[in-house]
Amino acid sequence: MTVDNDFASTRPIPTGHTSSRNSIPDRRIRAMAVMAPDELKHVGNELLACMRLRQKYIDLSLQSMHEYLKNMEQASEQSNGVLEDECVFEMVESGVFSVFENQKAKDDGQEPFTKVPSIKEYYMDLDYVLDTISDGPIKTWAFHRLQYLDARWRLYMLLNEREETMQSKMVPHRDLYNVCKVDGHIHLASAITQANLARFMKTKLMTEPDRPVIVRDGQTLTLKQVFESLNLTADDLSIDTLDMHAHKGAFHRFDKFNSSFNPVGQPQLREIFMKTDNFIDGEYFAQITKEVMSDLEQSRYQMAEYRVSIYGRSIDEWDKLAAWVVDHKLFSNNVRWLIQTPRLYNIYKASGQVENFEQVLRNIFQPLFEVTKDPSSHPKLHIFLRRVVGFDTVDDESKPERRMHKKYPLPCVWDSESNPPYTYYCYFTMANLCSLNQWRMRRGFNTFVFRPHAGEAGDTEHLSAAFLTAQAINHGILLRKVPALLYLYYMEQIGLAMSPLCNNALFLEYERNPFDAYFRCGLNVALSTDAPLQFHFTKEPLVEEYSFAAQFWKFSSIDMCEMAMNSVIQSGFEAEVKRHWIGSDYPETSQPDTNRTNVPLRRLQYRATTLEQEQEVVKKMANEGSDTLHPDHVVFC
């Protein structure tokens, strides 16, 4: 069992090798040494403290799913003509915008009405979490509880598989293909399949050869000239020449993977076909996007949350992106947007595009405050933002991060060539979301969540930062190395949009992926494709991702429907849409409906009861630290 072997590597207890992927790790059952009541109390208190810390940040940034959906619902009732607000905003602390009631209040020295935790507080809280998850008794306890959740699942399945199947067959119309699935982690630039991209480029080269498409060295080149300069004809274009698939050479080579985004290895072609802001105003990329959206719409039950980039190199990126989306009418009921901000300050600095890190943050967030104050200041952006559900942060997590002394410099004085660490990026995203969302909620505008890439590679500290600041994450495969944090992710039901086929190509071989172990333990896991252009082969990448998982781990149709349900729960689609997809009472009661999800009531109850009991155990333990709370005493439902 993958997850156990990996847990084991963080644990001092000697463990045997389990040969089959399905065997029960019986030799490790002894791992739970009898703990003293004091120790149990300590464990309970620390875990609760960590959960309270997360709650603080999620509350301040208005990221709880309930709050998020409520705001969105209010926002949709909002009339279109919104006047300018009298509130004013300013970057009071470096890197974080604050909002004041009005100019006078600000001039009078009143506090801003937006509440944002300070960076100092954030790093202290982060340290607290890091200390907690590396505490011996807490690690042992969490490891044991995860084993218990796994064993309880196996027992549940042995006893209920038949009944579940019967219940599932009774649900009319629904099956794996007729339940809603959201691809919650997919990059727009990689959403098209290889075969379709090759065909698209070929068609353009044949039908619009003389169209000017790019400027190079002061010269405007036509499409034909570009291909001629690359010594390529339409007939040469194939998947092989495009060479965008993450083949075996990409394993542990994120740099190679990044350069695979260039068709035929040529940045020109990427600029012409895959960019929103170029000589042809992103027209080709808009056409590609429409094709992709139309395929989604035809599938009827597949949705996607596409990532598009805001780099933070200049202040007009938002307006350009919004104009691209609005002018090309890139709207679909099946699609919502996430903004990905690459962590590339060091590159921009080295090439002289920015002075310091504050400038990056200003470029990323200032337009959002401006449009919140006065929608007419960026009318297209205002329209676009209604379909934006949140922020992501992306780049190679395995890059080494330079450790600073005790304190990191503020963004205004971060002008060295080195890149801020992941945790620092997280803070400033969350902090600006606090003030932005608080203001937008007052204004009746939809708010945004933070759903970063975390735990794909690199330092597991990233996952602790995400625990405090993010509503949900992408990947999270490294959680398997940190049982206490994995346990906290379970307790908080933090969504994980996982892409085992992507991991298989880049960081972790399929058979070692912890997806199935997470699923058994009851984490809120869903499958997503990440980048069909690089990883998938069929015309149905999301189904291919489900197929691989189902066949390799022998998931049942019910398991897959549960994952699909999770993908809806994690997503940023509106409350009324979620009600339609997974249950009429869903956002209010958190109770999905069997008739819409095709997940049998028994399974839904098992998951809910198990989680409730686990929360109960931790709470009681913190209060009493009593031996009577020994986990084995928890009865099965």
Place this chain on the structure above:
Amino acid sequence: MTVDNDFASTRPIPTGHTSSRNSIPDRRIRAMAVMAPDELKHVGNELLACMRLRQKYIDLSLQSMHEYLKNMEQASEQSNGVLEDECVFEMVESGVFSVFENQKAKDDGQEPFTKVPSIKEYYMDLDYVLDTISDGPIKTWAFHRLQYLDARWRLYMLLNEREETMQSKMVPHRDLYNVCKVDGHIHLASAITQANLARFMKTKLMTEPDRPVIVRDGQTLTLKQVFESLNLTADDLSIDTLDMHAHKGAFHRFDKFNSSFNPVGQPQLREIFMKTDNFIDGEYFAQITKEVMSDLEQSRYQMAEYRVSIYGRSIDEWDKLAAWVVDHKLFSNNVRWLIQTPRLYNIYKASGQVENFEQVLRNIFQPLFEVTKDPSSHPKLHIFLRRVVGFDTVDDESKPERRMHKKYPLPCVWDSESNPPYTYYCYFTMANLCSLNQWRMRRGFNTFVFRPHAGEAGDTEHLSAAFLTAQAINHGILLRKVPALLYLYYMEQIGLAMSPLCNNALFLEYERNPFDAYFRCGLNVALSTDAPLQFHFTKEPLVEEYSFAAQFWKFSSIDMCEMAMNSVIQSGFEAEVKRHWIGSDYPETSQPDTNRTNVPLRRLQYRATTLEQEQEVVKKMANEGSDTLHPDHVVFC
């Protein structure tokens, strides 16, 4: 490495556990103890003897690919109006038809002109092969040579990967999607995807509810009545209610897998929708088949060789099947047929449908001799047979086979309730193909090959019988347990149409499948789907099969193109079609063309040279048994 662990289980040499699927099994390099010249000579002679035995049967049954394609080419030049032949046929030896020049020659007691090896000779030869592959020195030698082929491949790849990729990019137009792929092992009744079958049934129920479709207990029922009797409405129909997917319950339960062929677990629905011979003359199944064929044609580069059943329960099965194909015009350039004969004599006997085994053989083969003598006796069969490329034999190989004493009874006296063993079925198929093909060749008709299911489960003896009698096989996963036989399959380049996703559901978990090890060693392996209805999830089952293999084993695009090329080589499509797909000189010189296969010249040369040298080594060893032939002396190309 899967194959090594499994080889190891048949070997006396203690071996270590190799933890990663890609590690080099260095600890076993010592396995090749220095052999005495006498021993080497013995090994060489025995291996050559086995190969000569195979050649004898393949020659007599006209199954060499070269011969097969030549006959087919002559047959296509044949005019349509063929007169009755004056030759006459008769079952002289029980179970095997013989053909005489004419009635007089037969009456005069002349020998038949058809040459068929006797069953006694066959079983002696089979014993010879079985003895050889269990001979100690031969096992050691084969095991070592397979290790060597594997190591040589790894070395080749390390040194040539870059050059191969460059060569592959130079091939215009071609890539994985634009090279021809034959699904060489797929059952027609399972060729439709689940989603399409559910949709088809739903549409029929809504548009033709009052059509009489089946007779039960003397009553003719309409489609609506059938569904009412099952308590099903159109809205209930989903993948879940159909329940035809081989979910986890099918592992090592071939019986469960077999019953999964019944939609909603109901044999009535199977009869109505999935049978060629029923109350509606197989009309629904013909419509389904047309849909499947039309999807294939749209894919342009995908072909299929569909299995349809002849049971041998009655003499008119052939005419009914042929009428179904011809009347419904089920012809496609992308499709050829194979006849599968289920090994179910014991069932027919128990239910009183046949007297003895000879009757089954008569039912299967007599109409073929009749139509060869006089095409006008079965005109539709004559037309159908032009698109039939060969025979398959199917059933659960893992069923225990009752061993007989020294000799098996002849078919005419095989009237007990027990089923003949696999090897016996093989003999009678091959023996009748000898006389049938010899006659058909003289007549200028196309001939047939034998491509049985072998080595999916059960006794590895099946693989030895197939080694003697079959042109190619399906599955062959158990070859990994018999290194000497695996080595012979390599030397003879016997095609293996493998379906790792099917194996994963039924008999062998994906990570233990030897497909990748076979591929590295240079066996003639291709990927096939077996039964998309039961195993696959996307609308492109064959691409899904390739995708899974490529992602799990990290095959390159070139590797996949080589597998696609192998699938064409193994297939029964006509020579001119093969020339078009893989190279203008292909059938004549066995040299595929890089421009059509997208397999780089370097790879083609590596495979050819490696095989030639290996054949050379064995030949020289047999002649000289000399130490100078120590395999390590073979230079790399």
